[in-house]
Amino acid sequence: MRTEPIAGPSGAMIPVARTRHWGRVLSAVAALAIFGWLLFLIVVNPRLDWSAVATYLFNERILAGVWVTVELSVLATILGLVLGVVIAIMRLAHNPVLSRLATLYIWFFRGTPVLVQLIFWYNLAFLFPALIIKIPFTSIGLMWDTNQVMTGFTAAMLGLGLNLAAYFAETVRAGIQAVDTGQSEAAYALGMTPAKRMRVIVLPQALRIIIPPTGNEFISMLKTTSLVYVVAGHDLMTNASQIYKTNNMIMELLIVASLWYLLLTTVATFLQGRLERRFGSDAVRLVRRGGVAAKVLPKVPA
Amino acid sequence: MSPVVRATGVRMSYGDVQVLNGVDFEVAAGEVSCVIGPSGSGKSTFLRCLNGLEPVLGGSLRVLGEEVGHTLRDGRYHPWSPKEYAAFRKNIGMVFQRFNLFAHHSAQENVACGPVHVLGTPKDQAGKLALELLDRVGLADHAHKRPHQLSGGQQQRVAIARALAMNPALMLFDEPTSALDPELVDEVLEVMRDLAADGMTMVVVTHEIAFAREVGDRLTFFADGVVVEQGRPAELLANPAHERTRAFLSSVRGPGAPEAALRSDA
Numbered sequence: 149m150r151t152e153p154i155a156g157p158s159g160a161m162i163p164v165a166r167t168r169h170w171g172r173v174l175s176a177v178a179a180l181a182i183f184g185w186l187l188f189l190i191v192v193n194p195r196l197d198w199s200a201v202a203t204y205l206f207n208e209r210i211l212a213g214v215w216v217t218v219e220l221s222v223l224a225t226i227l228g229l230v231l232g233v234v235i236a237i238m239r240l241a242h243n244p245v246l247s248r249l250a251t252l253y254i255w256f257f258r259g260t261p262v263l264v265q266l267i268f269w270y271n272l273a274f275l276f277p278a279l280i281i282k283i284p285f286t287s288i289g290l291m292w293d294t295n296q297v298m299t300g301f302t303a304a305m306l307g308l309g310l311n312l313a314a315y316f317a318e319t320v321r322a323g324i325q326a327v328d329t330g331q332s333e334a335a336y337a338l339g340m341t342p343a344k345r346m347r348v349i350v351l352p353q354a355l356r357i358i359i360p361p362t363g364n365e366f367i368s369m370l371k372t373t374s375l376v377y378v379v380a381g382h383d384l385m386t387n388a389s390q391i392y393k394t395n396n397m398i399m400e401l402l403i404v405a406s407l408w409y410l411l412l413t414t415v416a417t418f419l420q421g422r423l424e425r426r427f428g429s430d431a432v433r434l435v436r437r438g439g440v441a442a443k444v445l446p447k448v449p450a
Numbered sequence: 451m452s453p454v455v456r457a458t459g460v461r462m463s464y465g466d467v468q469v470l471n472g473v474d475f476e477v478a479a480g481e482v483s484c485v486i487g488p489s490g491s492g493k494s495t496f497l498r499c500l501n502g503l504e505p506v507l508g509g510s511l512r513v514l515g516e517e518v519g520h521t522l523r524d525g526r527y528h529p530w531s532p533k534e535y536a537a538f539r540k541n542i543g544m545v546f547q548r549f550n551l552f553a554h555h556s557a558q559e560n561v562a563c564g565p566v567h568v569l570g571t572p573k574d575q576a577g578k579l580a581l582e583l584l585d586r587v588g589l590a591d592h593a594h595k596r597p598h599q600l601s602g603g604q605q606q607r608v609a610i611a612r613a614l615a616m617n618p619a620l621m622l623f624d625e626p627t628s629a630l631d632p633e634l635v636d637e638v639l640e641v642m643r644d645l646a647a648d649g650m651t652m653v654v655v656t657h658e659i660a661f662a663r664e665v666g667d668r669l670t671f672f673a674d675g676v677v678v679e680q681g682r683p684a685e686l687l688a689n690p691a692h693e694r695t696r697a698f699l700s701s702v703r704g705p706g707a708p709e710a711a712l713r714s715d716a
């Protein structure tokens with residue numbers, strides 16, 4: 149906005165009047181008032197014991213739960229990413245059987261609630277009381293009790309990871325298709341086999357396109373892990389709920405859990421920002437302009 | 451000595467669209483064979499058949515002593531597996547109109563990529579070879595740059611070095627200078643001229659008539675998926691036998707422009 153005076157018709161310098169944005173000020177005041185009132189209602193609520201929040205924030209079980217949540221998010225995300233790449237490649241394969249199976253997988257895991265899948269894995273023992281790896285037609289092999297293998301943690305990791313894989317496969321597929329076909333032709337012309345071309349030329353470029361949005365997957369995974377409390381996965385939410393079931397301080401423990409989730413997602417968002425800075429400009433450059441993928445893939449800052 | 455390329459009646463189509471209608475074409479070892487023709491006449495398609503990027507659907511195409519796409523065994527031609535195609539292409543370099551450098555690699559990595567990943571050359575040895583080749587195309591100072599940091603002419607020279615790193619017996623060029631700004635054309639043609647002087651066998655699809663006349667041993671005119679005529683470049687350019695050739699030449703030169711008015715500096 150200009151503040152410097154302007155030379156008028158007579159040649160004299162005439163100052164510029166300040167514009168008052170009354171509407172802006174008014175709406176800001178109103179919004180602040182409502183927000184402050186709501187905050188006040190919670191903060192001064194006599195039924196809320198803030199000292200309990202402070203004590204439980206660093207409670208041993210809560211800290212253990214935070215650690216499990218981080219572990220679970222990382223492992224499930226890794227499982228989801230690796231499996232997602234495999235399924236995306238199957239989906240793009242010329243082999244119609246592989247491609248259909250991949251489509252079926254994506255359809256199934258995207259079409260059923262992740263909560264249902266978690267409970268399914270946790271109760272796998274109903275279908276298979278024992279897990280057996282055996283050399284066919286011999287008695288040599290290994291056997292485990294399903295209920296011992298399928299702890300809340302493994303069920304959670306499988307459920308969340310397999311589910312993410314289905315979503316991530318579609319992102320990877322878009323990323324692979326976004327890589328210019330000229331790159332593949334050049335790879336073939338050098339004498340690469342299709343598999344080597346995929347591994348050495350296409351995937352590294354596709355991943356540069358895909359990596360920035362995967363940060364979002366991880367952030368949402370941090371929060372989705374809270375579903376794990378239905379299978380007693382000993383994560384943050386499970387442990388918080390177990391504590392409030394004994395002492396009935398539901399609100400206090402939900403606030404404790406929320407504070408930790410906020411901290412985790414804030415850290416993850418910061419890391420995500422760095423990932424985007426590292427790969428974002430590459431991603432923008434690698435995406436073929438005007439192609440389908442340019443529309444499908446989330447926008448990344450240059 | 452048998453020719454490096456011998457095409458007899460090569461046919462190819464994309465679905466119902468017949469693109470090559472029986473191409474006869476030969477390249478001897480050490481020869482620079484230039485190909486010209488109107489847009490859509492099938493020049494690129496034919497070039498891509500030569501290294502098996504497109505399948506030949508009829509006729510016979512022998513390149514470097516092999517029937518492209520098939521091996522004769524037990525009285526039958528067996529189609530190649532992807533592995534066999536890959537092995538065949540190791541010996542043929544290809545340079546694309548749009549460069550197609552690997553976008554995630556530096557110039558040096560682009561050149562070293564073939565030896566490392568296809569031939570299994572140790573990384574440090576391939577890196578040294580890459581530097582030598584980059585020096586040969588005048589880009590030793592740009593080894594660490596990524597493709598997007600290079601001009602079109604520089605990218606195309608890296609692409610030539612990348613193909614040369616495989617020590618090919620045959621080089622294919624598909625309009626290597628037509629995506630370049632005019633002032634960058636000569637630096638690429640210069641590299642190709644050196645290559646020709648070294649005795650490399652080359653098939654060059656190009657609109658650079660002056661280059662074809664000066665460097666080419668043979669010139670072939672393509673139209674509608676067939677070879678309309680071919681001969682020594684100077685003769686074919688001076689006295690085209692077919693009306694279509696004459697029409698095409700006058701369209702690239704501009705109507706009525708005499709032969710002498712073509713760029714003689716290139």
Ligand SMILES: Nc1ncnc2c1ncn2[C@@H]1O[C@H](COP(=O)(O)OP(=O)(O)OP(=O)(O)O)[C@@H](O)[C@H]1O
Nearest residue numbers: 464467469487488489490491492493494495496625
């Ligand atoms: N992938 C494809 N699918 C279908 N048709 C194609 C494909 N590629 C090329 N064609 C068609 O095949 C014909 C020959 O194409 P080609 O690229 O070989 O011509 P060209 O002589 O190289 O032309 P230009 O000088 O424009 O490069 C054209 O009519 C083109 O439209």
Ligand SMILES: [Mg+2]
Nearest residue numbers: 493494495625
């Ligand atoms: Mg072409």
